[in-house]
Amino acid sequence: MSISSRLAPHQRVFAAFAIYAFALGNLFPRLPAIKDAMGVQEGALGLALIGTSTGTLISLTLASQIIARLGGHRTALFILLPCMALFFAIAVNATGPVALYFLLIPAGLTMGAIEVIVNVEADRTEAALGRRIMNRAHAFWSFGFFGAGIFGAVMAQLGVPPAIHLAGILPLTILVVWLLLSDFQPGPKRSTETADDTPAIARPTMGIMVLVGVSLSAMLLEGASIDWSAIYMSSVFDAAPFLGGLAVATTALTQAITRYNADRIVDRHAPDTVARIMQVGIMLGIVVVFVAPSPAIALLGFALIGAGTSAIFPLAMSAAAQRSDRAAAVNVAALAQFSFVIFLLGPPLLGFVAEHAGLRWTFGIGLPLVVLSFALSGALGSKPIGDR
Incomplete structure (x- = not known):
């Protein structure tokens, strides 16, 4: 009996989130080495990283068609990861x-489709x-990213070239997909999901745009921590390579721990209240960094940012998937598409802020956006889930 066959359906969803994050996350602890090898400043590196954003946004826009062409959620995961x-x-x-920009576009194309698959499957399950399992599913994404951060930190400290390090992730990903997802089956569709009149492009409604605003600051600060925390540690403190990777891992770990417990918290407390408390945590983390x-002390700040950004996007994803105006996959894709503009496009552009104003300002510039998200968080609901 395989490992996958012994897993419950929700555990296979958790595994998919973790594998996705691990395969993605090994890039970011190596950005200082990649930057030095290319001999460029933060602005040029930031523009290069937009290649991932370009591919992801294209893929999110056309996710339903891409997944269908690949044969559905199960086959698509086996191919895309x-x-x-x-x-x-x-x-x-x-x-x-x-x-680097052009070579990252194909990676972004796979990311967008995977993002839709895992979130829709979490909602169906x-x-x-x-x-609720959405926050816990995203916790496993963070656990996977934490593992990538630690593994990448060790590789960086040992001086393993990024090319060899990332090449080694491919067979590891194939092995883990086979071990944990070989018995993966798509969950039953929600009653609110329909196949009729599904648009080819996931355009946002006004309700979805409000949810984008709710997740705005969390996505920007999470993305900034992923893209720039290792370079921040290296440039501001001349820290050892391991500490750069540890900064990436610290954000992911506190995010994972908080997300893992967030479903129980949201069951007892109003989602908008939970989100606003976490937004205060983001503010404190920004100030500390x-x-x-x-x-x-910087690691403490990254820990606060990780905890603060933990549940806001999963809560917005749940709210989007539960809207009855369109198919869940369309609403999830629309929210992810515009949220990922911030998550993937915003942080790379912060490279120009880092280059001209200093790396500390790549985080400080997010404070006004936290205030905006705080004001819009009522869209998540004002009653505990257990009272609905």
Whole structure:
């Protein structure tokens, strides 16, 4: 009996989130080495990273068609997860920012489709179980990213070239997909999902745009921490390579722990209240990172940002999937599409802020956006889930 056959359906969903994050996350602890190898400043590196954003946004827009062409959710996961690892392994061989931009586009294309699959499957499984698992599913994404951060930190400290490191992730991804997802089956569709009149492009409604605003600051600060925390530690404190990777891992770990417990918290407390408390945590984390006099204090700031960003996007995803105006996949794709503009396009552009104003401002500039998200969080609902 395989490992996958012993897993419950929701556990296979959790595994899919973790594998996705691990295959993706190994790139980011190696960004300082990639930047140094190309001999570029933060602005040029940021523009190169937009290649991932370009591919992801195209894929999110056309996710339903891409998934259908690949044969549905199960087959698509088996194809897309190893392909994403392969494309990142190829991209890190780029010798300049222009080449890196174009080589990252295929990786982004796979990311967008995977993002829709795992979130829709989490929502369907949540409905079948009759209890919330969305935050816990995203916790496993963060656990996977934490593992990638630690593994990448060790590889960086040992001086393993990024090309060899990322090439090794491909067979590891294939093995883990086979071990944990070989018995994966798509969950039953929600009653609110329909196949009729599904638009080819996931255009946002006004309700979805409000949810984009709710997740705005969390997505930007989570993305900034992923893209720039390792380079922040290296440039601001001249820290060892391991500490750069540890900054990435610290954000992911506190995010994972908080997300893992968030479903129980949201069952007892109003989602908008939970979101606003977490937004206060983001504010505190930004301030700590901005004024940190040492690497240890900076890690505390990244820990606060990780915890603060933990549940806001999953709560918005749940709210989008439960809207009855369109199919869940369309609403999820629409929210993900515009949220990922912030998550994937915003942080790379912060490279220009880092280059001209300093790396501390890549985080400080997010404070006004936290205030905006705080004001819009009422869209998540004002009653505990257990009272509905």
